[in-house]
Amino acid sequence: MFLGTHSPRLDEKGRIILPAKFREELAEGLVLTRGQERCIYVFSQREFERIHESMREAPISSKQARDYIRVFLSGASDEVPDKQGRVTIPLALRSYAGLGRELAVIGAGTRAEIWDAQAWEEYLAEKEAAFSETDDDTVPGFI
Numbered sequence: 001m002f003l004g005t006h007s008p009r010l011d012e013k014g015r016i017i018l019p020a021k022f023r024e025e026l027a028e029g030l031v032l033t034r035g036q037e038r039c040i041y042v043f044s045q046r047e048f049e050r051i052h053e054s055m056r057e058a059p060i061s062s063k064q065a066r067d068y069i070r071v072f073l074s075g076a077s078d079e080v081p082d083k084q085g086r087v088t089i090p091l092a093l094r095s096y097a098g099l100g101r102e103l104a105v106i107g108a109g110t111r112a113e114i115w116d117a118q119a120w121e122e123y124l125a126e127k128e129a130a131f132s133e134t135d136d137d138t139v140p141g142f143i
Contacts, residue, residue: 002042002107007117010101014094015086020107022112023085032093034075035113037123040097042090042112043103053088089114
């Protein structure tokens with residue numbers, strides 16, 4: 001499970017050092033892809049395969065499903081971290097997420113997310129008020 005917030009930097013070659021807590025789960029390989037809210041989703045190879053299998057269940061006749069799958073998979077890149085735990089983020093994904101040098105890598109349960117640090121701070125500031133007002137009707141059985 002991916003938890004916490006980490007603050008790595010993007011190096012001049014477009015690489016990020018994965019948080020130490022995430023390395024074991026991602027050591028065999030990972031998939032980077034477009035996330036919602038202009039972040040990058042980071043999945044273990046195993047979790048990405050599970051998600052892909054569930055996508056295959058979507059009816060091909062559904063335009064919304066086709067559109068989502070196209071955007072999600074066309075931006076995907078499979079990577080293997082090097083011995084120092086570094087992984088290259090492809091330029092197209094760095095551009096999509098508007099990444100600068102300062103990053104926020106957050107744990108989101110079954111995935112991690114890579115954000116530009118400023119974008120993450122703005123998102124968090126905007127969403128924290130709604131978070132504190134969340135009740136059992138919004139997320140049943142969760143709280």
